[in-house]
Amino acid sequence: MSAARNVKLNTRFMGTTSKGNIDIEDYGIWACHNLRTFQVSLKPMDDCAIEPMEKQTLPMRNFFAYLVKCCPRLEDIRIEQSDLRLNPETGLCLLSELGHLERLHITTTCQKVYARGDFGWLSTEDFQNRPLRVEEALYKLKGMESAVAGLGIVTGLRGNSRGERLVLAIKEASKFYSVVKMLDGIRVLISLPFDIIMQNHDHAMNIPEISAYVAQFLGRAQLSTAAAVCKSWNRVFTSELYGNIEWYGDGDARNPAEEVIKVYAHNIHTLSLNGNASRDFPSHDLTHLRSIRVAACMWFQSNWGPLLILLRRNPNLQSVSLYIGKGEKMQADELIRCLSYCPNLKTIRLTKLTLDHEDTEFLFQLCSRLHFVQLLDLSIPSIKTLMKLPESFPTLQHLRLGDALMLSTFQQLDIIRRCPQLTALGMNIPSKDYKIPEIRQVLTTYCPQLCSLGISSSHLAVDDLAPILESCRKLHNVVVPTTGFGPETFRALHKHFDSLTSFQGRGSIEVTSPMAQKILSSCRMLRIFSAGHLDAQDILGASLVGDGTGYQILHPQDWVCFNLQSLSVTVSGLTQKPVKWKRLIFQQLAKLEKLELLDIGLCDRHDRSLRLLYNYLGLQLDTGLYILATLKRLETLRFEGLEMELNEKDVRWMIQSWPQLSAVYGSVHYNPIQCEKLERILIDGGIRLNESDMRFEDEEEEEVNDEILDEFEELLGSDDDADEVNEGEDVDSSDDGDGEFEAHEW
Known part of the structure; x- marks a missing residue:
């Protein structure tokens, strides 16, 4: 039993006396020191159902105490079908002592209203310093009281910066009011069928704050239906439907009608101009923009006028x-x-x-x-010739100083020294005029909060990065x-x-295959890997039998990065x-159920071998x-550089089995x-194609499309919170809590 890794129990409380006796040995888990996943259904005995809730507190606390003591390596805890009050008095806060806990799922039907602070222990500093990542908390709330009760858990989880996604499964839309009122900006994935929303439009969904919140999780077709x-x-x-507009140039079928832009101009807060679209975009009605994105393969002097008018x-x-x-670098003094x-x-x-001295000073003052x-x-x-370089960039959190x-x-480094709040840094080492000790000293002394680091260079010696990584805290x-x-x-x-x-x-x-395998099998928090x-x-742990037959024994080491969303690596051998x-x-790949991007293509897209x-x-x-x-959840599949020999059955299986698949890159045959x-x-299945490896050079003069814009955002490590700005809200590019550059390659 000590080697067990997964246990599912259906247990009942053994008593409600003041001593709170629970026969933990009957659970059969006391010797499972290596237990990783624990699922339990907790129900009070029928004869104690009328007992005061306080009398169930001590048995529950004993249960959690034994769980923490006997199973210190637990990673996943699921507490289901419980009508017990799960507050600090019942010992739930003892779970903070589990140093490996990653997932906490709670299903509660308790009618008792929880206090807001009941789950405040989840946001304490001591708890956040542990590897815990409360990733999904599932509450099935059946009554108005229990809906309010569950918010005690939600508000507690809000303080845990590493808690990514909370799932609220609410069967009645009329209960939204209590839920949404107290969410207060938490990132939540609403698990509510669209037809239920439509059936309840005369209740809580008439409250603008609630409908605006739900709108964030609907597709364009659903938004159009709801708007009618x-x-x-x-x-x-x-x-929400017209908040984000993309324009591809005059005559492009993907453009919204100019009349639509004119009528809904006050709703448009994000504008994306692709190619040279700024020259013909009907900009005279837009005055409420919060974000402008321009992506163009080529740029001409005639593009500046319309863009400057928009600015x-x-x-705001x-x-x-x-x-x-x-194209040539353009003078950008007016910009x-x-x-x-x-x-x-x-x-x-x-x-x-291209900026002159005065414009450069303006730029750094702006920064x-x-x-x-x-x-x-x-x-x-040269910075040395500038007269007005700011002494400090006090609010700067993300800085990328790129090639050329x-x-x-x-x-x-002189600029970096002036950024005391820096959390994400990308810098370029253009030549061999660098000194690793100096870089290390600057990062250690002036960037104590640094948590994202990217360096681009082709001049570093092997292991030059070692002292830099060693100097960073976390x-x-x-x-x-x-x-x-x-x-x-x-x-x-x-x-x-x-x-x-x-x-x-x-x-x-220099990132070898054994290194890649070690990262995938060791880093539980990993979300992006390339x-x-x-x-x-290396994946399968193959080793030769020493009998000269060439037979190989497989000892695969499981990947543990179950939160991985993006995987880019060529599997060979x-x-x-x-x-x-x-x-x-x-x-191994099938275990990565949260994967949204899978890229198994060759690194060199234009290799003609x-x-x-x-x-x-x-x-x-x-x-x-x-x-x-x-x-x-797979959305993007890439196998560029490989000639796949797919057949019709393979392709139709992909469409049917991956409902979120929207883009395929590479040659299918x-x-x-x-x-x-x-x-x-x-x-015909609604999937966008881009066979870029063989035809790219012939098409690179065409206008920039959605795919190029998306790749550019990834290249720059864009922060969604910085770009997708809601009207009236302040932007903080570090809202994700990690201060990260989500780039695939620099």
Whole structure:
């Protein structure tokens, strides 16, 4: 029994006397010191159902005390069918002593109203310092009183910065009022069927605050339907429906009608201009913008006029992003001056600009009141020649100084020294004029809150990163440059395994396959992972039998990053290996049920060498694709650089088994005729395609589309809270709590 890892019990309380005797031995878990998952249904005895709630307190507390003492390695606790009052007096707070706890699921039908502070222990500093990540808390609330009661748990969880997602399963929409009133900005995934919302539109959903909250979780089709129900709904859901507008250039079928923009201009708070669309966008009616994003492959002087008009007419802008893929750097004196007149501006991303001394001083003065700054490929004069460089950037939390910024390592460090609140840093080491001890000293002394670090360079020596990683207190996100990694750096990375949520090393050949396997099997908090390659032998722990037969014994080490949302790695080493190997690898992937992006393509998208698919992980049902049916959240699938030999059955299975799949990148078949047939099936299934590896060079002059914009946001490590700004709200680019750059490659 001591080796048990999962236990499911249906137990009943053994008594309600003042002594609170509970025969824990009868549960059969007292010797399960390695127990990881525990599920229990707790019900009071029938003969004590009328006893006061206080008399159930001591037995419950004893139960939790024994659980903590006997099962110290618990990771997942589920308490179901309980009508007991789960407050600190009943001992629930004792769970804070479980250093490995990751998931806490509670189902309660208690009619007793909990106090707001009952679950305040979840937000205490002592509790947050532990590896606990209360990721999902599930409450089935059946009555108005119990709906209010569950909020005691919700408000307590709000203080736990690592609690990502709370799920409220509420059967009656009329109970929304009590729930939404007290949510107060918590990130919550509402588990409520749309038809129930429609059936209850004459009750709580008529309250604007409630309907506005629910609107965040509806698709465009559902928003359109909801907006047509009644006048009160129309005002709320129309605002969400037209809050984010994308424009692709004159005549593009994806553009909204100009009449729509004119009628709903007061609802539009986020505008995305793709390609050279700013020249023909009907901007004269927009005065309520909070965010502008521009992504263009090419940029011309004629683009500036319309964009500057937009900036001048929207002084309440909070976020401005400008990306230009190609072309000459443009003079941007008027742009910088327009931005300086936006008092609420918190976020800027600028590329491909040329600034003189005066404009550069304006830019840095502007940065002194911003939270999020990314400067890529800018031509600016030397900082030494500037007369008005701010002494401090007191509010700056995210800073990215990218390639071709024409700043030496010393000049970048001079800026970093002035950022006492920095939590996320991306810097470039442009040449060999760096000194690792100096970089380490600056980060240690001036950036005590740093939790995200990305360095881009091709000049670092092996293991140059080791002392830098060692000097940081606790990193959540690490972006590895093309050089500078090595065995010592990997050992320094061990220090951050407990807190690591994002590791991006796909551009570095120094991140080896054994290192990648170690990270996936050690970092429980991981949400984003990318590496160059992962050998099948490392995934499966293959070792040769010493009898000369070549027979290999498999000792696979399970991946533990069950929260992983993005995985980018090339799985190789499958040449002449049995089908069983592929199926075992699929079984590892199938455990990552929260995966939204899966990229198994080659790192070098434009490599013209022979793509030996039999050496890589093919996606065919015959080799085990069906095992990935658990990936219900998968949205993006990439296998660029590989010639997949899919058939119609494989493609239709993907459409049916992955309901969220919206984009596929790569060639589905080497035969052009078969490829076109399969692509048509995917398109008919509502899936966007982009076979970028072979045709990219012929299409790179076309206008930027959604996919390029999305990749650019990932490249820059965009913060959703900084871009998707609601009208009337302040922007804080670090609202995610981790201060992270969610980039795939720098």
